[in-house]
Structures are given as C-alpha cells and as structure tokens.
Amino acid sequence: MKIIAIxxxxxxxxxxxxxxxxxxxxxATRKYSPIFKGEQWLDNQEVCLMMSITKRTLQTYKDKGLLPYSRLNRKNYYKRSDVQALLETGHPYNINDDGFTDE
Known part of the structure; x- marks a missing residue:
C-alpha cells in the first residue's frame, strides 16, 4: 500500500x-425530475420479458397503438405503468386491423 501525503x-x-x-x-437531476414524475421507463427487452412476448408481438402492439412509447436516440422506451395497464387488461393476442381481437 502506498501512502501519499498532500x-x-x-x-x-x-x-x-x-x-x-x-x-x-x-x-441537473432536479431540473428533469418533473418530466419523469417518478415514472420508471423500460426498454424493448425489459417489456418483452415482463410481458412474456416476442419482439415481433411488441412491434405489433406499437403498430396498433396498444402500447405507447417514446423514442430516444433510436431506442424505444415504455412507461412501466402503461405496460402494467396492458397486462391487467390481458394480452390482445389476435388483433384485427380494426383493433378487435379474434376469438
């Protein structure tokens, strides 16, 4: 061990x-905290793991407007609360072009 005296x-x-x-x-952190309002943001992989879905299914949810997202530096982020809301309503697996599910 070295001891340095200053x-x-x-x-x-x-x-x-x-x-x-x-x-x-x-x-700087305080300045931007109102934007996030304590919200936790998830990336594609975290959402897929949380929902047990594939990346393709996640893309379909985005395309149909079922899961809102934000894009930052070419990467998509999702609010945990939005993902939770979609999980609570159930996965819309077979979605038609009109937004209704096939049963």
Whole structure:
C-alpha cells in the first residue's frame, strides 16, 4: 500500500470541487425530475420479458397503438405503468386491423 501525503489546503480544494460537482449534478437531476414524475421507463427487452412476448408481438402492439412509447436516440422506451395497464387488461393476442381481437 502506498501512502501519499498532500497538503491540507490541496485536500480541502479537492473536497470543495467535489462538493460543487455534486451540487451541479443534483441541480441537473432536479431540473428533469418533473418530466419523469417518478415514472420508471423500460426498454424493448425489459417489456418483452415482463410481458412474456416476442419482439415481433411488441412491434405489433406499437403498430396498433396498444402500447405507447417514446423514442430516444433510436431506442424505444415504455412507461412501466402503461405496460402494467396492458397486462391487467390481458394480452390482445389476435388483433384485427380494426383493433378487435379474434376469438
């Protein structure tokens, strides 16, 4: 183990810079938290695992407007609450073009 000795003033300077960086980070996070409102966002893989569906089925849900999503940097994200709502209503497996299920 190495022991490095530095002056107290240098240590205090580093501490102050780290505290300033932490404050900047917290301010940035606070600025965007109203956008998310505590909502958890899931990616394609997480939604497929949660719903036990394939990527193709997920694409069909998106195409039919059954599952809203947001796109960020060419990647789709889904609100956990929207996925939960779709799970609670049941999987619309065989969906016609008119939006009704085949039974």
């Amino acid at each position: 002056q107290k003033s240098a240590l205090d300077g580093m501490k102050n810079e780290l505290e300033a960086l932490l404050e900047l980070t917290e301010n």
